[in-house]
Amino acid sequence: MRSATTDPDEPGSETALYAAMELLGQRWVLRVVWELEPGPLGFLELRRRMGNCSSSMLAERLATLTQVGILEKHPDKSYSLTPHRGATLGEALEPLWQWADKHSDTLTKATRTRPDAGQNARKRG
Template identity: 55%
Template sequence: MRSASGAKPSRGHEDPANEPVLAAIELLGRPWTLRVLWELEPAPLGFLELRRRMGQCSSSVLSVRLQQLQAADLVVKTPAKIYELTLAGTELGTALTSVWDWSRRWADTADSGSG
C-alpha cells in the first residue's frame, strides 16, 4: 500500500502514526472478533441467536468479545438486549467486504490449483 506521495508508509512500531492501525489489528486479531462482526453485519441479533451462529465459540468468550467491541464503539447493545453494529462497525463491515471478495477469489484459486 502506498501513500498519496507514492512512498510506502512506515510500519515501525515506534511511529505514532501507526498507533491506530496497530490497535485495530490487535482488536480484530483476537479469536472470534471478526466472526462477531460478520454475523452482526446483515442484521442485529440477540445474544442467544448470535451464540448459536458462532458455532464453537463459548458463551464466555462471546460475552468478552461483545464487551470489547462495545468498548471500541463498533457494537452497541440496545435496551431490548439486541446487539447491532454502530456506524463505525458498519463502516468496518464495508471495509471488510474487500477481504470477503479476496477470500472468494483465493478459494477459487486454491480449489483449481489442487487436484
C-alpha cells in the same frame, strides 16, 4: 503507497493501525462483526451462528467491541454494529470476503485441518 508515521498523535499513525490489528486479530472478533453486518441479533442467535465459540468468550468479545464503539447493545438485549465505526468496519470486510471467495479453493484446503473452519459460514449474495 503508505505514509504512516510512528507518532501516535499524528493522523496516519502506525500506532492506530497496530491497535486495530491487535483488536481485530483476537479470535472471534471479526466473526462477530461479520455476523452482525446484516443487522441486529440477540445473544442466543449470535451464539448459535458462532459455532463452537463459548458463551463466555462471546460475552467477552461483545463487551470489548461495545466498549470501543464498534457494537451497541439495545434495550431488547440485541447487538448491532454502530452507525459509524461498526458499519464502516463491516464495509471494510467486503473486499476481504471477495478476496476469500476468489481464493476459496486454496483457503479451504489450508483450513481443513481445523475442526471449526468454515462452520456456520454465512453465504453472501
